[in-house]
Amino acid sequence: MLQLARFYSLARTKAIHSHGAPFRPEYALKCGLEIHTQLNTKNKLFSQSTNSATSLVDAPNHHTSYYDIALPGTQPVLNLEAILFAMKLSLALGSQVNSISQFDRKHYFYGDQPQGYQLTQHYRPFARGGKINLSKELDDIDESAKEIGILQLQIEQDTGKSHYTETDKDVITLVDLNRSNVPLIELVTKPDFSDIKQVRAFIKKYQNLVRHLHISSGDLETGAMRVDVNLSINEYARVELKNLPNTSSIINAIKYEYQRQVELISVGDTSSLMEPETRGWTGSSTVKLRSKETTIDYRYMPDPELPYINLAQDVISGVRGLMPQLPDDIMRMLMKKPYQLSLKDAKILTYNSNQNDMYNHEALRSYYLDTFREFSKLAGERSNAKLPTNWIIHEFLGDLNKLQIPLARAKEILPPPVFAQFLKLLHEEVISATSGKMLLFHILENFKQSNCQDLSIPDFSKLIEKFELHAINQVDPQELMDLCNDVIAQHTDDTFIRNLVTGKKKSSLKFLIGQGMRRSQGRIKANEFEKKFKEILNIQW
Ligand SMILES: Nc1ncnc2c1ncn2[C@@H]1O[C@H](COP(=O)(O)OP(=O)(O)OP(=O)(O)O)[C@@H](O)[C@H]1O
Numbered sequence: 001m002l003q004l005a006r007f008y009s010l011a012r013t014k015a016i017h018s019h020g021a022p023f024r025p026e027y028a029l030k031c032g033l034e035i036h037t038q039l040n041t042k043n044k045l046f047s048q049s050t051n052s053a054t055s056l057v058d059a060p061n062h063h064t065s066y067y068d069i070a071l072p073g074t075q076p077v078l079n080l081e082a083i084l085f086a087m088k089l090s091l092a093l094g095s096q097v098n099s100i101s102q103f104d105r106k107h108y109f110y111g112d113q114p115q116g117y118q119l120t121q122h123y124r125p126f127a128r129g130g131k132i133n134l135s136k137e138l139d140d141i142d143e144s145a146k147e148i149g150i151l152q153l154q155i156e157q158d159t160g161k162s163h164y165t166e167t168d169k170d171v172i173t174l175v176d177l178n179r180s181n182v183p184l185i186e187l188v189t190k191p192d193f194s195d196i197k198q199v200r201a202f203i204k205k206y207q208n209l210v211r212h213l214h215i216s217s218g219d220l221e222t223g224a225m226r227v228d229v230n231l232s233i234n235e236y237a238r239v240e241l242k243n244l245p246n247t248s249s250i251i252n253a254i255k256y257e258y259q260r261q262v263e264l265i266s267v268g269d270t271s272s273l274m275e276p277e278t279r280g281w282t283g284s285s286t287v288k289l290r291s292k293e294t295t296i297d298y299r300y301m302p303d304p305e306l307p308y309i310n311l312a313q314d315v316i317s318g319v320r321g322l323m324p325q326l327p328d329d330i331m332r333m334l335m336k337k338p339y340q341l342s343l344k345d346a347k348i349l350t351y352n353s354n355q356n357d358m359y360n361h362e363a364l365r366s367y368y369l370d371t372f373r374e375f376s377k378l379a380g381e382r383s384n385a386k387l388p389t390n391w392i393i394h395e396f397l398g399d400l401n402k403l404q405i406p407l408a409r410a411k412e413i414l415p416p417p418v419f420a421q422f423l424k425l426l427h428e429e430v431i432s433a434t435s436g437k438m439l440l441f442h443i444l445e446n447f448k449q450s451n452c453q454d455l456s457i458p459d460f461s462k463l464i465e466k467f468e469l470h471a472i473n474q475v476d477p478q479e480l481m482d483l484c485n486d487v488i489a490q491h492t493d494d495t496f497i498r499n500l501v502t503g504k505k506k507s508s509l510k511f512l513i514g515q516g517m518r519r520s521q522g523r524i525k526a527n528e529f530e531k532k533f534k535e536i537l538n539i540q541w
């Protein structure tokens with residue numbers, strides 16, 4: 001009977017899975033995250049060694065002091081920069097910074113942990129409470145709004161790294177202590193997540209926040225950010241998932257583990273779900289690492305060498321005064337008047353996708369805002385908000401990308417007031433969009449060819465003259481007629497014309513106009529073509 005039920009349930013879950021909707025309301029998913037984030041302070045948490053976020057490319061054991069390798073007799077000295085960074089993050093999350101927090105020793109023995117314990121904040125964490133708000137509008141979740149609560153934030157040391165090499169006889173373990181004692185913040189959320197979209201959105205948002213605050217690279221790939229997922233269904237015990245190196249592993253591991261537990265529950269085989277366990281992700285499935293009974297006793301104890309962190313209220317309020325505007329507020333500002341950016345464009349100006357300095361979102365945003373302001377001054381009441389957006393975020397950025405010119409360099413020949421002048425030429429239709437694209441690319445290409453050495457500011461009127469880019473305001477009627485007839489001859493047949501004239505396929509007119517504009521290289525405007533095509537083809541609609 002059980003066999004049959006299991007078979008039935010397997011078949012059912014497979015069917016559901018293949019329909020792409022693996023989540024079922026009768027099996028309510030509950031998730032909480034533990035996120036470790038490396039802080040990019042200059043020095044390590046308790047020593048003066050350089051904290052090299054790129055230690056992967058440096059020689060092993062290069063960024064180490066006697067303390068980091070745990071020579072007997074060495075003592076920790078707390079790095080205040082790490083406290084400042086933790087405070088910034090706590091304030092950004094609306095967490096309550098504890099006026100007193102403390103470090104504890106968490107004991108376990110492993111080659112890459114030479115002290116025999118890790119310093120963390122077990123009993124009195126740095127901050128408690130706070131939240132991240134997710135919304136349908138900004139974060140692409142299904143609910144209109146969802147609050148993810150934060151349980152606590154604690155400061156701790158990272159461990160070293162073990163490298164395993166297999167020989168014929170043995171496995172050799174090499175230990176690299178570059179990472180040992182790098183400052184970490186562990187953020188623990190409440191188990192508030194009820195679906196995968198929320199998890200994905202939260203990680204993205206948190207990652208962007210630490211980049212925005214300049215406290216971490218936030219990269220999952222390098223291990224600067226590491227996410228553990230706790231997951232349970234209905235009232236069963238939680239399973240903790242580890243070894244999740246990137247977003248797709250996180251998402252796939254949750255999907256797999258949810259499916260696995262649903263199968264167990266639906267056949268009544270729930271004994272393994274009564275006790276919490278820890279599982280690892282292999283890349284295609286989760287496997288049990290340990291259960292609660294075999295959990296190591298860490299023998300937590302307050303560290304006797306480090307005093308309390310005792311923060312005066314005016315220190316906390318001082319840091320509060322230094323906080324930058326937060327990403328959600330920036331996004332909302334950009335999506336409102338006068339800017340009216342789309343969500344996608346607002347994200348380009350607010351979210352750093354990686355540490356690539358070339359398109360640093362802050363630099364780009366201030367370039368955009370400055371140019372917008374300059375352009376509004378030049379164009380006055382009638383200025384068009386779409387021009388700065390389209391020309392900076394799409395055209396200009398595209399060109400820089402193609403030519404591999406950093407924004408910081410391009411700004412030297414096209415500072416915001418100069419870019420605003422260029423926009424004014426487009427706005428007043430002195431040049432067409434097609435000519436504008438050519439002109440902008442030409443200017444940047446020349447700059448690149450001079451190895452970014454020729455810093456002369458472009459003289460637009462000279463260039464327009466040189467390349468004969470003046471938009472034609474007075475259209476030569478014969479030229480327009482010839483162009484239209486050419487386009488019709490080349491691109492249409494009887495059916496095309498019939499469908500267009502009867503109004504069955506009105507969009508064909510746009511196509512013809514597009515062809516005409518391309519032929520005239522943008523010098524003749526769309527409405528001139530529209531009038532002419534309608535006249536020639538006798539279109540009445
Ligand atoms: N029923 C549940 N289902 C899913 N997640 C849960 C559930 N109960 C608690 N959690 C989540 O489990 C996590 C517990 O993390 P916490 O750091 O407090 O303890 P831990 O995992 O026992 O310790 P460690 O830091 O050693 O891993 C939190 O993110 C919390 O939201």
Ligand SMILES: [Mg+2]
Nearest residue numbers: 034228230240
């Ligand atoms: Mg845990």
Ligand SMILES: [Mg+2]
Nearest residue numbers: 034186187188
């Ligand atoms: Mg934890």
